[in-house]
Amino acid sequence: MRSALRLATAAALLSCAAPALAHRAWLVPSTTIVSGTDDWVSIDAAISNDLFFADHNPMRPDMVKIWAPDGSPAPIQNAATLHYRSVFDVRIDKPGTWKIGTTQSAVIGSFKLDGVEWRVGGRGFGGAARPPAPGAARPAGEGAPPRPSVATVADIPANATDIKLTEVIGQNNVFITAGAPSTTVFQPTNKALEMVPVTHPDELVSNEPATFRFLIDGKPAAGLNVTLVPGGKRYRDSEGAFDVTTGADGVAKVTWPFAGLFWLNATTTDAHPSAPRATERRMSYTATLEVVAP
Numbered sequence: 187m188r189s190a191l192r193l194a195t196a197a198a199l200l201s202c203a204a205p206a207l208a209h210r211a212w213l214v215p216s217t218t219i220v221s222g223t224d225d226w227v228s229i230d231a232a233i234s235n236d237l238f239f240a241d242h243n244p245m246r247p248d249m250v251k252i253w254a255p256d257g258s259p260a261p262i263q264n265a266a267t268l269h270y271r272s273v274f275d276v277r278i279d280k281p282g283t284w285k286i287g288t289t290q291s292a293v294i295g296s297f298k299l300d301g302v303e304w305r306v307g308g309r310g311f312g313g314a315a316r317p318p319a320p321g322a323a324r325p326a327g328e329g330a331p332p333r334p335s336v337a338t339v340a341d342i343p344a345n346a347t348d349i350k351l352t353e354v355i356g357q358n359n360v361f362i363t364a365g366a367p368s369t370t371v372f373q374p375t376n377k378a379l380e381m382v383p384v385t386h387p388d389e390l391v392s393n394e395p396a397t398f399r400f401l402i403d404g405k406p407a408a409g410l411n412v413t414l415v416p417g418g419k420r421y422r423d424s425e426g427a428f429d430v431t432t433g434a435d436g437v438a439k440v441t442w443p444f445a446g447l448f449w450l451n452a453t454t455t456d457a458h459p460s461a462p463r464a465t466e467r468r469m470s471y472t473a474t475l476e477v478v479a480p
Contacts, residue, residue, distance in 0.1 A: 218363065244272040257371060295350045380401045391478055414427065426443075
């Protein structure tokens with residue numbers, strides 16, 4: 187069960203998270219702003235159909251990292267994994283903006299062996315053995331697994347054909363600010379898809395436009411589609427998702443329709459992977475944002 191939940195979490199975090207996708211991974215804090223440096227914030231983390239209602243799988247706490255305002259790591263405390271969600275605490279003991287989230291990098295894809303398609307990584311791994319050695323006979327009575335797969339690129343046998351591999355990189359964040367906002371946790375690494383806010387994520391107001399800059403490998407991500415989905419769909423007839431597009435400078439401007447929690451996601455694909463043998467790179471950036479009333 188533990189490995190199955192881990193794989194489900196990784197698959198959801200690394201998938202192309204468009205509005206039509208049933209399952210979305212998210213983190214929701216009990217608050218995004220605290221006044222002092224002796225506070226605690228509780229985080230719910232899950233993969234669900236509706237935002238932000240836990241109804242599918244928990245996100246595993248050991249996949250989550252915490253960055254203090256100075257960029258140093260901080261510990262997760264009081265973590266518990268429930269049936270539909272995980273919950274943990276963060277002790278806010280330094281002033282400034284904290285980042286809580288996940289960073290994932292993997293190679294997924296497929297290949298063929300003796301005419302049978304195998305998967306590399308992703309949801310299928312866990313129930314199948316390694317591919318048989320070339321020329322080896324399958325034990326009597328053993329049929330082919332329904333969705334055979336291997337864990338890593340290194341497990342692909344030398345005689346495999348039709349190899350198709352994609353490097354998948356993603357992150358999913360939420361931000362907590364103690365006192366005055368700070369920007370250290372937003373420093374780009376210049377690797378894959380990143381968001382560098384112009385408007386601070388903890389200063390979003392429903393009657394004020396917000397601006398976010400997106401980068402790919404440190405350069406402006408022009409023409410990037412950014413999807414925003416408000417929470418609380420179970421109380422509405424429609425999902426209420428809307429899209430904005432970045433300009434040549436990688437900047438997207440958002441006008442919030444109302445106050446509340448919003449799930450932001452940008453996903454794109456290019457042909458510049460860094461992983462060996464991969465021919466495609468799929469990148470995603472996700473964040474949970476709180477927009478307050480004026």
